[in-house]
Amino acid sequence: MRRAKISIIGAGNVGATTAHWCAAAELGDVVLVDIPQTEDMPKGKALDLMQSSPVMGFDSNIVGTTSYADTADSDVVVITAGIPRKPGMSRDDLLATNAKIMTSVCEEIKKTSPNAVVIVVSNPLDAMVQQAKKVTGFPAARVLGQAGVLDTARYRTFLAMELGVSVEDVSALLMGGHGDTMVPIPSCTSVGGIPILQLIDAARLEEIVDRTRKGGAEIVSLLKTGSAYYAPAAATSQMVEAIVRDKKRLIPCAAYCDKEYGVGGYYVGVPVILGTGGVEKIVELKLTDDEQVAFQKSIDAVKELVSTMATLV
């Protein structure tokens, strides 16, 4: 059977960790790409990862490169290229630099992997994924962003810590942009099937949501030299798995919403069904009035970010 080909652009912390987990789970063969200025760094990381394979027991092939020719005809392309946040920086501070990087990466992908599903991870996510769609010209279903799985994972972790239960029993949903305006959906959050508001009072739940919203910044302030990468890479690997194994996972992703939720042509975090074709369906929930107001606020923040980006690239 032909193995899936997964190219990961940006061989830094998020990219290399995603490569590690994709390879270890034998999701396919992995190509790790970085800029020529990094010289042999991606080759070194790929070789190091390959040498973990006899111990870990996986047969994926991992190649490091600075040439897009090696990525030709990828099934999935993950874009982590860009600069990460430093303490005191918001995701939006990355906007101008990462938009230019995203443009140059997508021009290459468009030529070398015209049939790929593209997962954007670089921040500020909601703007970067919009730029990726514009530059590649790929159908909306094949360009999506990683944010919701990570945000929900952080939320599930905090809920499990609060209640002293297994993370496996916490099921949750957050929607909207990947930032301070993300929207919790308590009616879709439960622990062992029990609605969350029967276990935690509304005020405490809001504190946990607030910590989730600031989850990335909390890690940045602790790391001091960069931003989170284990959880972002795990979240990205789950999306890659859904695509290459056609799992039809129902998970939150940044998806292009036009008529859906009345968004009008922007990327926002919504529940989707993810399979080989990429976003195979956007699931439209009936939101409460409060959730609708919060979701609209989040959409407005994404629109503002995208219009700022348009003045910079």
Ligand code: APR
């Ligand atoms: N093409 C390919 N790789 C590039 C390009 C480019 N045009 N420009 C930069 N890179 C590479 C850098 O050389 C670096 O190796 O992207 C890599 C980024 O790695 P890190 O600096 O370790 O950043 P990381 O923590 O992986 O975060 C990457 O993901 O979660 C987001 O906010 C985060 O936008 C950031 C991105």
